[in-house]
Amino acid sequence: MESKVNYTLVGLFVLLLSGLLIVFAFWLGKYNDDESQYRLFKVYITESISGLAPEAAVKFHGVDVGLVEKIQINPRNSEEVELTLKIKKETPIRTDSTATLKFFGITGLAFIEIGGGSKNSPLLITSDDNIAIIPTAPSLIKRLDETLSSVVTKLSDTLDHTNAIMSDKNTKNFSATLQNLKILSQQINSYQDEIDVLLKNSIQTGKKLDETMLKVGTSADKVGSSLDTFKVTMRDSLSPTMKAWAETSKKSNALIEKIETSMNRGDYDLQAIASDSTVELNALLVQSRTLLSEMELTLKSLRESPSDILFKESTPNPGPGE
Amino acid sequence: MKTIFLYAIIAFIAAGCSALRPSVHEYTILPSTTPHVAITQPINATLKVSSTRSIPSLASTQLYYLKNTSRIDAYLYSKWSDSPSSMIDRSLTSSLQNRQLFATLLPATSSASADLILESELSAFYHRFSDDSKSEGFIDVTYRLIDSKTKKMIASKRFVILEPALSADAKGGVDALTKAVQHLSENITDWLEAVGKENLWIK
Known part of the structure; x- marks a missing residue:
């Protein structure tokens, strides 16, 4: 028996199926997304982003608003990881918004949570040429890590101090103090009557x-x-x-x-009384100076030749022309 | 015996006093008689010319001469009538009076108070002989003009006058020193006039 196959219908079915496959493939590859509906932001994280993969979700207060477009080490600073986020255009990312690394339960898969941002703050302007940077906030794990580290450090210090206080020497002193207090108390009791x-x-x-x-x-x-x-x-x-x-x-x-x-x-004007006498006295002093000089000369000649007083024996040198 | 001894002593003394010596010539320095032209506007202040102070040897009336720059001796038969300081003061006072430089001029012996006082110190007043038997009158004196109220010195100047002597004897020395004193008086008067102009006392 020979079946009659309608090759036209088969061809149409194959063509339809192929078309549907192509549409499914485009849907799956999200080629239908309109890129103009998204904006790009950058986030720089210094902690480990283990569990975060490209295409990971980006949430804004828990609402899916985009995905992680690209992950790479910051070429200008090797201590940072540079994340490029693709976020829906209408998402109100503000200048004081922060990006935090979060995890889905215990699965180990990570996503980026954008939080903060007061309603009065201006919107963060971004463009393809000049991509805006969203500041990061430490993740819960990092905060826990830091807090625990701090607690451990302080606990260690406290233990050191306690050891220092409870040294053998101090323990002995404390024992001695207690002993002295006991003795003092007994003595006070004995002086109760006094x-x-x-x-x-x-x-x-x-x-x-x-x-x-x-x-x-x-x-x-x-x-x-x-x-x-x-x-x-x-x-x-x-x-x-x-x-x-x-x-x-x-x-x-x-x-x-x-x-x-x-x-x-x-x-009693002494100046008037004495003025005449003073003038006279001055004149007398001048004359007495001359007289004293003459007497000195005479005495000098007598000292040189005492016999001259009687015999005038010496012959003084005559002056020039004498 | 005692009487004879007494007479002998008297005789010795009489002999000493009766020793004959040549007569001593006394010289003086008179102020210059050359007429001076009085200035038209005298200094409106009273000046007292204090007695010139001198080194002790120049306070006597001896006429000293200097030889070989440092040997000093006095003429035996020539003397000054007064001390060199007195003669310089007299000559200067006369010069100032002739010029009528100050409104009032007071001598050192005046009891009146003055605005200005002229002090001086005489360091040399000698008949000086040089090695080549030439001689000159040599005077070295420093003058200071003092404000009597503030007791501050207004001006000071040293005058060294040298006047050649015509003869190498006491007479030549006296003549040279007389000329030197007259020049000194004129120089001091000129100096005081200049000081008056500097201090705007004379316009």
Whole structure:
């Protein structure tokens, strides 16, 4: 038996299937995505991005907004990993937004979470020529790592200090202090009776002090009245003396006025009195200087030839032309 | 015996006093009689000319001469009538009076107070002989003008006057020193006039 096959239908089916396969392939390769609907951002991370692969999700407050376009070591700084993110155009990435590496549960797969960014901050402007950089925030693992490191360091320091405090020497000293406290306590107990007596005496002394203060007050009143009496006595006895003093002062004033008048008149002008004598004295001094010089010459000649006073034996040298 | 001894002593003394010596000539220096032209606007201040101070040997009336630059001796039969300082003062006072440089001029002996005081120190006043038997009158004196109120020195100058002597004897020395003193007085007067102009006392 010979079957009749409609080759036309088969051909159409094959063509349709091939077309569908091509459409599926394009869908699978996301060639239908409109690149103009995305913007590129860069993120530089210093920690390990193990678990993050290209095409990994980029979330904004938990909402898928894009994917990791490219991962590479920063060619300008080998300590950083450069991530290129492709994020939907309408996503409000702001200047204070931060990118954090996060993980899906315990699977070890990582994604980029963009958070932060207050609504008042300006939007981060980016373009293909000048791709904007989103600052990074440390991931949970890094924060835990840092915190634990810090705690461990501080714990280590505390243990060191504790060891230093609890040294053998300090332990012995502490024991000795406790022993001394014990002895002191026993001694205080033995002096209990004496302390009671001391307190009683203090109370009695306080009472006596009150009585003494009362007596001092009475004495002060008496001193005040004595001072009043003394004042009256001084006034009565000194009054004649003060009068006599005032009289003497008046007479002294009169005498001083007389002396002043005489001085103004020139009675005691020593300069005027002495001026004539001074002039005469000066003239006399000049003449006496000459006389002294002459006497000195005469004495000199006598000293050189003493017999000249009687015999005039020496023959002095005559001057030129004499 | 005692009387004879006394007479002998008197005789000795009489003999000593009666020794004959040639007469001593006394010289003086008179102010210059050459007429001076008085300045038209005198300094409106009182000047007192203090007595010139001198070294002790020049305070006497001896007429000294210098030989071989340092040997000093006095003429035996020639003397000054006054000390060299007095004669210089007299000559200077006369010169200042003739020129009428100051409104009032006071001598050192005046009791009146003055605005300015002229002090001086005489270092040399000799008849000096040089090696080639020539001689000259030699005066070295320093003058200082002092403000009597502030006691501050206004000006100071040293004058060294040399005047050749015509003869190498006391008379020649006296004549040379007389001329030197007159020149000195004129020089001091000129100096005071210049100081007056410098200090704008004379316009």
